[in-house]
Amino acid sequence: MxxxxxxxxxxxxxxxxxxxxxxxxxxxxxxxxxxxxxxxxxxxxxxxxxxxxxxxxxxxxxxxxxxxxxxxxxxxxxxxxxxxxxxxxxxxxxxxxxxxxxxxxxxxxxxxxxxxxxxxxxxxxxxxxxxxxxxxxxxxxxxxxxxxxxxxxxxxxxxxxxxxxxxxxxxxxxxxxxxxxxxxxxxxxxxxxxxxxxxxxxxxxxxxxxxxxxxxxxxxxxxxxxxxxxxxxxxxxxEILYEKYNTDTDYEVLITSYGTMSRVCKTSIDMMEGQGIHVGLFRPKTLFPFPEEAVFDAATKKSCKKVICIEMSMGQMVEDVERCIKGQREVDFYGECGGDIPTPEKIIQVIKRLL
The missing domain is CATH 3.40.50.970 (Thiamin diphosphate (ThDP)-binding fold, Pyr/PP domains)
Known part of the structure; x- marks a missing residue:
């Protein structure tokens, strides 16, 4: 069609x-x-x-x-x-x-x-x-x-x-x-x-x-x-659904994000690849049930040093991410919630500060 x-x-x-x-x-x-x-x-x-x-x-x-x-x-x-x-x-x-x-x-x-x-x-x-x-x-x-x-x-x-x-x-x-x-x-x-x-x-x-x-x-x-x-x-x-993006590389940072915010993160990831910075993305498509085992596996990959949850909120999904990772990796958070969507360039700044 x-x-x-x-x-x-x-x-x-x-x-x-x-x-x-x-x-x-x-x-x-x-x-x-x-x-x-x-x-x-x-x-x-x-x-x-x-x-x-x-x-x-x-x-x-x-x-x-x-x-x-x-x-x-x-x-x-x-x-x-x-x-x-x-x-x-x-x-x-x-x-x-x-x-x-x-x-x-x-x-x-x-x-x-x-x-x-x-x-x-x-x-x-x-x-x-x-x-x-x-x-x-x-x-x-x-x-x-x-x-x-x-x-x-x-x-x-x-x-x-x-x-x-x-x-x-x-x-x-x-x-x-x-x-x-x-x-x-x-x-x-x-x-x-x-x-x-x-x-x-x-x-x-x-x-x-x-x-x-x-x-x-x-x-x-x-x-x-x-x-x-x-x-x-x-x-x-x-019924668990999720997407992994750029996770075939040895990424140093894993972004967890959902909805339209995850699309901005994908653009940031593509831009960082050109700068030699390897970042992966884990995007849950089902928020309940949450992909608990899959996000744990993605976060605990040997090359992954940090996890950051990026949301258009003051931090909500990050609590589920922390729960699922069980302290195996440090989980950071970045969010904005006034209605202005963070730009790819802003996300890159946040990732570079983490590294």
Missing amino acids: AKVLMKGNEAIGEAAIRAGCKNYFAYPITPQSEVAEYLVKRLPEVDGVFLQGESEVAVGYMIFGAAGAGERVMTTSSSPGISLMSEAISYIAAAQVPAVFVNIMRGGPGLGGILPAQGDYFQATKGGGHGDYRLLVLAPEGVQEAVEMTMNAFFLAEKYRGPVMILGDGLIGQMMEPVEFPDNLKTEPSNKDEWAANGMATRNSDKRNLVKSLFLDPKDLNDNNLALKSKYEQMKKE
Whole structure:
């Protein structure tokens, strides 16, 4: 299929439609509002439904309702909006229903700013709402990966019957790149009739399906949490994705970075190679589950003396990197979070100071 030039936010909306999502509920917030603007025109063309909620809180429960009925459903938002949806995300995880959330991050905390940032790593990977639950979190580095991950997110949400998050940032949402929409989308026969509250007449059954997150009996609540934990352990075995860049060389420094920040780091690495400075990059594509063993192996290569985590935040993923490396290498951090993305030249200065 030929590539087409699209803005990131619009490409994410189109990817959702091509993945079979015909239900989209949202509330506008910069820098992702173009997703809604695109889908309000596009969804009627495929007999889909778009509804703007009165708030992100309301949107979260619209998502819960559609997901509980077994429908493919998605919302997109940005940092504070995801915060307001966090209670509903916790309910969705507890009720074990599939849904896709896209966070095009902006600066924070508070209202912060509308430019790109990566300050929502903790929110995405450590739950965000209350209780013992996790999200499967995918982090694209550009528009093409955002398309592919959005399309795959619906499959993963249904495979694990739970919420999946695409964690992008304002740069991915606003930039334009050539994209290709895959036609080999992973699909499997849906078993939603076994659990969805979609009506007994719909599934020609006399069995009632109950979607709930309330478990007043201590044993039932514990059992539900154990079932969730089992899913997260399965994710760790089957869904880990990462990229290694320039790691065939005897690199002295390993950069760990994700999302659009990692693209800047790649440019820095290429520039440093020309100066005889060998640096590798480890980029997790899944932030949860985190590639624990792979980052340990990359960091403990004999030639590697130091690890530096570079983020558009004050330091969040760095905690997972330190945890995984287990003290075997010194881990430094460099970050900016005002909305100005560090340049390749700035990253080179930081690396040279390390060396």
